[in-house]
Amino acid sequence: MNLEAISPAAPPLGHKIASSRLWRDRIFRSILLLSIAVALLTLFTLLIDTFLEGRPRLNGALLENMPSGRPARAGLQSAIFGSLWLVGITSLVSLPLGVGTAIFLEEYAPKNSRYIRLIELNIQNMAGVPSVVFGILGLAFIARGPLSWGFTVRTGAMVLTILVLPLVIIASREAIRAVPPSIRDGSLALGATQWQTIWRQVLPAAVPGIATGSILSASRALGESAPLLLLGALSFVTFNPTSLDSGYTVLPLLIFKYASDAKAEFHVVAAAAIIVLLVVLLAMNATAILVRNRFQKRL
Amino acid sequence: MASESLAPSGQLLRQRRIELIVRSSLSVVGLVSVVVTIAIVASLLLPTLEFFSEISIAEFFTSKVWAPLFNPPRFGVLPLVTGTFLVMSVAVILAVPCGLGAAFYLSEYASPRLRKVVKPVLEVLAGIPTVVLGFFALNFVNPQVVQKFWPIGDVGTFSALSAGLVVGVAILPLMASLAEDAMSAVPNSLRDGALALGATRREVCTGVIFPAALSGIVAAVVLAFSRAIGETTIALMAAGSNPRFTLNPGNGVQTMASFIGFAGIGDQPTGSTGYKTIFAVGSLLFIITFLLNILSIRVVRRFREAYE
Numbered sequence: 001m002n003l004e005a006i007s008p009a010a011p012p013l014g015h016k017i018a019s020s021r022l023w024r025d026r027i028f029r030s031i032l033l034l035s036i037a038v039a040l041l042t043l044f045t046l047l048i049d050t051f052l053e054g055r056p057r058l059n060g061a062l063l064e065n066m067p068s069g070r071p072a073r074a075g076l077q078s079a080i081f082g083s084l085w086l087v088g089i090t091s092l093v094s095l096p097l098g099v100g101t102a103i104f105l106e107e108y109a110p111k112n113s114r115y116i117r118l119i120e121l122n123i124q125n126m127a128g129v130p131s132v133v134f135g136i137l138g139l140a141f142i143a144r145g146p147l148s149w150g151f152t153v154r155t156g157a158m159v160l161t162i163l164v165l166p167l168v169i170i171a172s173r174e175a176i177r178a179v180p181p182s183i184r185d186g187s188l189a190l191g192a193t194q195w196q197t198i199w200r201q202v203l204p205a206a207v208p209g210i211a212t213g214s215i216l217s218a219s220r221a222l223g224e225s226a227p228l229l230l231l232g233a234l235s236f237v238t239f240n241p242t243s244l245d246s247g248y249t250v251l252p253l254l255i256f257k258y259a260s261d262a263k264a265e266f267h268v269v270a271a272a273a274i275i276v277l278l279v280v281l282l283a284m285n286a287t288a289i290l291v292r293n294r295f296q297k298r299l
Numbered sequence: 300m301a302s303e304s305l306a307p308s309g310q311l312l313r314q315r316r317i318e319l320i321v322r323s324s325l326s327v328v329g330l331v332s333v334v335v336t337i338a339i340v341a342s343l344l345l346p347t348l349e350f351f352s353e354i355s356i357a358e359f360f361t362s363k364v365w366a367p368l369f370n371p372p373r374f375g376v377l378p379l380v381t382g383t384f385l386v387m388s389v390a391v392i393l394a395v396p397c398g399l400g401a402a403f404y405l406s407e408y409a410s411p412r413l414r415k416v417v418k419p420v421l422e423v424l425a426g427i428p429t430v431v432l433g434f435f436a437l438n439f440v441n442p443q444v445v446q447k448f449w450p451i452g453d454v455g456t457f458s459a460l461s462a463g464l465v466v467g468v469a470i471l472p473l474m475a476s477l478a479e480d481a482m483s484a485v486p487n488s489l490r491d492g493a494l495a496l497g498a499t500r501r502e503v504c505t506g507v508i509f510p511a512a513l514s515g516i517v518a519a520v521v522l523a524f525s526r527a528i529g530e531t532t533i534a535l536m537a538a539g540s541n542p543r544f545t546l547n548p549g550n551g552v553q554t555m556a557s558f559i560g561f562a563g564i565g566d567q568p569t570g571s572t573g574y575k576t577i578f579a580v581g582s583l584l585f586i587i588t589f590l591l592n593i594l595s596i597r598v599v600r601r602f603r604e605a606y607e
Contacts, residue, residue: 021499028501029408035400036417038393039475042468043424046435053438097328104325121596123332128522128592129585130529132559133339136581140342144569162335169332193314195321216426223428226531226556230563230577252430252532259434259536267438274431285426289419 047278054271062272066238067254071265076273079254081240082153082233083222086250089157090164090221095214097161098168099203105169106176107198127166134163135227143231151232154244159227164217171213175206208295215288219281225252251277343585346578353572359579365542365553367576368565378542379580382459382552386534389463389548390470390527395520397467398474403504405475406482407490425472433536436465441537449549457539457551466533470526474519481515482508518598525591529584531556555584 065075101123109116138159142149149155179202187197203210228234228250234257237249251273258270351359354374362375401421405414441461446454454460485508493507494500509516531554539551540561553561559577567574 021502025499025501028504029404032400032404032408035397036404038397039401039424039468039471040417040420043420043427045439046427046431049439050431050435097331100325100328101331104329108322108325109329119329119333122336124596125589125592126332126336128525128588128595129339130525130531130556130588132529132531132556133343133581133585133588135563136559136577137335137339137342139563140346140578141338145342165332165335193318195318196314219426223426223430225428225430226560229531229535229560232566234564252428255430255434256532256536259430259437267434270434271438274434277428278431281426281428282423285423289422 050271050274050278053268054273054275057268057272058275062269063276067236067249067257068238071263071269074258074266074269076251076254076276078237078240079249079251079273080276082237082248083250083252085153085241085248086157086160087218087222089153089244090160091214091218093157094161094164094168094217098165098214098217099172099210101165101169102172102176103198103203106173107194107202123166123169127170130226131163131224132226132230134159135230137162138227139230150245151235151247152245153241153248156228156231156233156248156250157244159231160221160224163224163227164221167217167220168213171216172206172210175209175213176202178209179205208291212288212292212295215284215291219284219288222284223252223277223281225250225256228253229256339585343578343582346575347582350572350575350579353575354579363544365558368562368567368573372572374576376555376580376583378544379553379555379558381544381546382534382538382542383528383554383556385459385546385548385552386463386466386530386538386554387524387527389460390466390530391520391523393464393467394471394474394523394527398471398519398523399478399516401471401475402478402482403508406479407500407504407508421472421475424468425476427469429469429530429532430536432465432469433462433533436461436533436537440465445549451547452549454549455539455551457537457541458549459538459552460548462534462537463527463548465537466527466530469530469533470523473526474523477519477522478512478516481512481519484515485511514598514601518595521591521595521598525588525595528554528591529556529588530554531560535560555580559584 061073062075063080064077065073066077067079068074105116105120109119138155141147142158143151143155147155149158183201183205184197187201188194192200232247233249233253235247235249236257237247239246241248255270255273255277258266258273261267359374359376361377362373363377364373364375365378366373401417405417409417437456441454441456441458444464445458445461449458449460489507489511490503493503498506534554535557538554538557540553540557541551542553542558543550545552558580562573562577565573567577
C-alpha cells in the first residue's frame with residue numbers, strides 16, 4: 001500500500017526540487033530585469049515628457065533671445081555663452097593640472113611613501129565631496145575673502161576646475177596605467193630620459209583614455225548647478241560675458257530659474273532649454289564612448 | 300679618449316636639467332589637491348566657530364525650529380536633519396535594491412550584446428544634470444505619481460517623496476556600476492565551480508557572488524548614502540525650501556544641502572549670522588559625507604586585498 005503511494009506515476013522527488021529551483025531562478029531573473037527596467041523607463045519617460053513639453057518653444061529664437069521676464073520672448077543666449085566660457089576655461093585649466101598630477105603619481109612618485117598615499121586618499125575623497133560644498137569654498141575664499149574676485153566668470157570657472165579636477169586625475173591615471181610597461185622599458189633601454197619616455201611614448205598611447213576622461217569632466221562641468229547657486233550665477237543676466245571679470249549665468253541655472261517661476265509658460269521655456277542642454281551633453285557623451293570603444297578594440 | 304666619453308655632454312646635461320624641472324614642477328602640481336582640501340576645511344571651520352560663539356551648540360542640535368533668516372531667528376538644525384533623512388531614505392530604498400539588481404543582471408545573466416546596449420544607457424542616465432532631474436521631479440513625478448498615489452494627507456507642489464525618488468534614480472547608475480565592478484572582480488573559477496556542482500544562476504548570485512563581492516557592494520551602498528545626502532539641486536527644486544520637522548515623506552522639506560543652496564541664492568551679507576549658517580550647516584554636511592567616503596574607501600581597500 002505504502003509502496004503504491006510512491007509509485008512511478010508520481011514524479012521522482014529529485015525532479016520536483018529541480019523544477020522548483022528552476023522556477024526560483026526564473027523569478028529571480030525577472031526581478032533583476034525589473035530593476036533595470038526601472039532605470040530605463042524613468043530615463044525614457046523623462047526624455048519624452050520633456051520633449052513634448054518643450055517642443056513648442058524649440059526654435060531659433062530660443063537660442064538667440066536673451067533671458068526675459070516675458071515668457072514669449074525669453075531665450076537662452078547669455079546662458080549659452082556663459083556656459084561656453086565656464087566650461088572652456090575649466091577644461092583649459094583642469095586638463096594640464098589633472099594630467100600633470102596623474103603623471104606625477106603614476107610615473108615619478110615613490111609607490112610606498114606615506115605622503116603619496118595621503119594625496120591619493122585625498123583625491124578619492126575630493127571626488128566624493130558634495131558639489132555644493134565646493135560652492136561654499138568658492139564663496140568664502142574666491143568670490144569673497146582672500147581672493148575677492150566677486151561673482152565673475154573667473155570665480156565660477158575656478159570652482160568648476162576644483163570640482164572636476166579629481167575626475168580628470170582619476171581618468172588620466174587609469175589611461176597612463178593601461179600603457180604596457182614594455183613600451184616604457186623599451187624607450188628607457190634605448191637611452192631616453194624618463195621625461196622623454198613619458199612625453200614621446202606614454203602620453204601619446206594614453207591620449208584616448210585621457211580624452212574620454214576630459215570630455216566626461218567637461219560634460220560634468222556643463223551640467224553642474226549646485227555650487228554656482230552660491231556664486232551669483234542665478235542672477236538675471238541679459239549680456240554675454242566679455243572677459244574673465246564679467247558677470248554671468250549658465251544654462252543649468254537659467255533652467256533652474258525658469259523651472260521655479262510661478263508662471264507655467266516659463267516651464268515650457270525650461271523644458272525647451274533642457275532639450276538644448278541634453279542634446280549637447282548626449283553628443284559629448286557619445287563622443288567619449290566612441291573614443292573609448294575604438295581604444296578598447298586596439299588594445 | 301676614455302675620460303672624454305665618460306664626461307656628460309652638453310645635451311645630456313640639458314636633459315638632466317629638464318628632468319629635474321619636470322619632476323619638481325609635477326610634485327608641486329600634485330600638491331594642488333591637498334591645498335584645496337585644506338582650503339575647504341579652513342573655509343568651513345572659521346565661520347563655523349564664529350557661528351557657535353553666537354549660537355549655542357545645544358540650541359543648534361536640539362531646537363526643532365529652523366528659521367535663521369527670520370526675525371527673531373531660530374537655529375535648530377533638526378528639521379534639516381529629518382528632511383535630509385527623508386529624502387536620503389527614499390532615494391536609498393529605491394537605488395540600492397534596483398542598483399544591485401541591475402548589477403547582478405549585467406554581471407551574471409546578460410548576454411554581451413545586451414550589456415553593450417544597457418551599459419551606455421545607464422551611463423547616459425548618470426550623465427543627466429541634476430537640474431534636469433529636478434525639473435522632472437517637480438513637473439512630472441510629483442503631480443503624476445506622488446500626488447495621485449501617496450495615501451497619507453494631501454501632497455502639495457513639493458514633497459520629500461518626489462525628490463527622494465528622483466535622487467534615487469540619479470544615484471542608481473553609480474550604485475549599479477560600482478556593484479557590477481565588484482561582482483566582475485570575483486574569479487570565474489568560483490562561478491564555474493558552483494555551476495558545475497549543479498547550482499542555478501540564482502544560487503550562484505546569492506550563494507557565491509554576493510558574499511565574495513560583499514565588501515565592494517557595501518562600499519557602493521555607503522557611497523550611495525553619501526551621494527543621496529549631498530544632493531542639492533533636486534532636493535531644492537522638488538522638496539521645496541520649507542524646513543519642516545516631519546517624518547511624512549508626502550510633505551515638502553528642506554535638506555541640509557538644499558538649505559545651503561537656498562541661502563546662497565539669497566546673497567547674505569558677509570559676516571551676518573545668516574551668512575555663517577551656510578558654513579555651520581556646510582560643516583555638518585561635509586563631516587557626514589567625509590566619514591561615509593572614508594568608510595567606503597576603507598571597505599574597498601580590504602576588498603582589494605582579498606583578491607590580489
